[in-house]
Amino acid sequence: MPPVPGISHDHLLVLLMQIGALLILATGLGRLALRLGLPAVVGELLAGILVGPSLLGNAAPDLSNWLLPRNPEQMHLLGAISQLGVLLLVGLTGAHIDLGLLSRKRVAIGWVSAGSVLLPLALGIGLGFLLPASVMGEDGDRPTFALFIGVAIAVSALPVIAKTLMDMKLLHRNVGQVIIGAAAVSDILGWLLLSIVSAMATAGFRLGVVAESVGYLLIVLAVTVFLARPLIGRLLRPIERSTNPGELGIAAVVVLIVLSAAGTHALKMEPILGAFLCGIIIGSLGPGSRRFLEALRPFVMAILAPLFLATAGLQVDLSALKDPSVLGAGLITLAVAVGAKLVGGYAGARLGKLNHDESLAIGAGLNARGVVEIVLASVGLSIGVLNTASYTIVVLVAVVTSVMAPPLLRRTTSRIAQTTTEIERERDYAAAQPVAK
Numbered sequence: 102m103p104p105v106p107g108i109s110h111d112h113l114l115v116l117l118m119q120i121g122a123l124l125i126l127a128t129g130l131g132r133l134a135l136r137l138g139l140p141a142v143v144g145e146l147l148a149g150i151l152v153g154p155s156l157l158g159n160a161a162p163d164l165s166n167w168l169l170p171r172n173p174e175q176m177h178l179l180g181a182i183s184q185l186g187v188l189l190l191v192g193l194t195g196a197h198i199d200l201g202l203l204s205r206k207r208v209a210i211g212w213v214s215a216g217s218v219l220l221p222l223a224l225g226i227g228l229g230f231l232l233p234a235s236v237m238g239e240d241g242d243r244p245t246f247a248l249f250i251g252v253a254i255a256v257s258a259l260p261v262i263a264k265t266l267m268d269m270k271l272l273h274r275n276v277g278q279v280i281i282g283a284a285a286v287s288d289i290l291g292w293l294l295l296s297i298v299s300a301m302a303t304a305g306f307r308l309g310v311v312a313e314s315v316g317y318l319l320i321v322l323a324v325t326v327f328l329a330r331p332l333i334g335r336l337l338r339p340i341e342r343s344t345n346p347g348e349l350g351i352a353a354v355v356v357l358i359v360l361s362a363a364g365t366h367a368l369k370m371e372p373i374l375g376a377f378l379c380g381i382i383i384g385s386l387g388p389g390s391r392r393f394l395e396a397l398r399p400f401v402m403a404i405l406a407p408l409f410l411a412t413a414g415l416q417v418d419l420s421a422l423k424d425p426s427v428l429g430a431g432l433i434t435l436a437v438a439v440g441a442k443l444v445g446g447y448a449g450a451r452l453g454k455l456n457h458d459e460s461l462a463i464g465a466g467l468n469a470r471g472v473v474e475i476v477l478a479s480v481g482l483s484i485g486v487l488n489t490a491s492y493t494i495v496v497l498v499a500v501v502t503s504v505m506a507p508p509l510l511r512r513t514t515s516r517i518a519q520t521t522t523e524i525e526r527e528r529d530y531a532a533a534q535p536v537a538k
Contacts (some may be wrong), residue, residue: 108178116178118168120408123148127407140261142471142505145407146496149414159420169415183412185359186405187476188376192358192472193401195380196394197259198285202278209453210282216449217467217478218255218287222294223439225254227250228437233426236494240485249486252298252436253478253495256291256501257284258471265469265507271514274461280466283446288473292377293318295477296370304486305370317368325378333357333382334390341389350393354383406472412518413475413496416482421490431494438498439505442468462513468504474499 108116132298151157170176174298201208204222229247237246262284270275300314336357340350358379382445383390422428446464455463481487489497 105499108124110156112175113180113468115168115170115175119179122184122392123408123411126151126406127411128403130264131407138507140264140469140471140507141407142261142410142475142503143500145410146414146439146475146500147509148407149411150417150419151262151414152411153415153417155417155419183344183405183409186401186409187479188358188362188372189234189355189397189401189474190406190409190472191373191376191378192354192383193398194259195377195382196391197263197382198288198381198384199281199369200385202282203285203448204457205231207451209455210286211281212453213279213283213449213463213467214286214290216452217257217283217442217446217464218290219492220448221438222255222443224345224437224441225251225413228254228434232430232491235424235426236430236488236491238481238485238491241302241487243296246486248294248296248301249477249481250290250434252294253470253474253498254434254441255294255523256470256473256477257287257442257467258286258469258473258499259288261469261471261503262466262506264464265510269507269511269514272377274514274519275519276455276466276517278352278515279453279455279459280463281449283449283463283467287467288377291473292371292374292475292483294478296365296374298486299371299480300369300485314370317370319364321368321370321378322375325371325382329361329379330382330385334386335385337390338472340393345392347396350390351396354390354393354397363371366475373476373480377388410472410475413479414478416489417493417496418489419493421493424490425469427494430491434494435498435501438470439468439502442502458513458516460464462510462517466506468509470505471503474502 125150127145130148131141132144134144134147135141152165152168154165157168182272209279225246229250230243232246232250237243241249259281263281266277266280296318297311300317301311337350337353340353341345343349358376361379362372362377363375366372367376380394384396422431445462446467447460450460450463451457475496478487478499481495482489482492
């Protein structure tokens with residue numbers, strides 16, 4: 102068998118230029134966004150939009166065609182790198198989930214989760230049946246498209262919410278802990294439902310396909326709880342006790358996340374689901390195992406995540422909003438997304454015996470969709486459920502809700518007095534933080 106030809110000189114040159122240009126823009130605009138009080142994800146996504154069809158494609162088409170050629174082989178190289186970034190980012194997100202918190206606050210979190218997920222999911226599915234056919238992907242039928250819109254509206258972004266609460270010093274507050282717990286449940290349900298949507302997109306909407314997908318999901322969850330968790334624990338604990346665990350531990354968690362993603366992908370579910378569940382397992386094993394993921398965080402957050410977000414921005418075409426039907430669909434989708442999450446979170450919190458101000462804060466905090474929504478949009482585009490117009494709409498919902506959440510949360514929590522327990526928790530939390538470098 103003859104050897105496989107290596108990557109050509111031109112393909113390698115374009116790939117390196119793509120990575121360099123996107124990272125420069127994503128890092129710079131991400132820093133600028135932070136200075137303006139916005140999530141970094143806004144600037145990082147904007148980097149891709151600027152060099153994509155929305156701006157560079159119109160202003161300098163020749164340069165755009167060279168840097169971003171329509172050659173699938175070339176773009177797949179960049180896509181493969183960003184896919185690794187997505188898997189590691191989602192694995193880190195899974196490690197944020199505190200299973201002990203979910204258990205301790207299960208009554209309040211249960212009601213808030215039910216309200217903030219079920220109402221947006223139902224309204225989103227209904228909206229998906231009403232949106233014009235011009236925003237549907239070529240490979241998705243109406244039920245699959247409607248379910249995807251429901252999932253996109255129902256999710257929250259745990260990483261963005263967690264960082265927002267930490268920045269605003271609300272993580273120790275009761276309302277902050279309920280928001281984090283409900284966002285965790287929202288993420289888990291979102292990735293599970295996304296796997297069903299993905300299976301429906303490839304095999305069509307049939308009860309047998311849905312039943313098969315649900316069966317696979319139950320198998321994956323059972324394997325995760327009863328087999329994967331003890332096996333991963335047995336693998337990582339000897340590494341923790343070794344003389345030089347750092348490099349070996351980082352390599353181990355990367356391998357585990359990638360292989361977990363491969364496992365769910367082999368079952369025709371989204372690889373993101375496997376990465377997310379693996380992150381939950383590693384995070385639940387204790388601080389030793391979690392430390393390996395935390396060591397990986399700087400590279401993922403500084404390099405791979407901005408590169409993925411910039412690559413996601415390349416698919417956004419703001420010129421699609423010139424079409425009145427697309428613009429109208431976008432505004433309606435945004436209104437439904439914000440209103441459903443706010444009302445659902447508020448109603449769930451009230452049923453969970455929380456007061457008016459706390460309930461408003463929970464509805465506001467859960468509205469941020471951030472990077473989770475962008476990952477969902479990228480999956481929807483790749484499996485053909487979304488087209489460029491609907492992808493642009495979903496990404497804009499992610500950006501707008503992430504920008505809206507912090508000021509809304511600040512305004513609603515300003516009226517909630519701290520309890521003695523919260524003050525003690527804040528003191529304990531501050532004492533547990535590492536000394537500033």
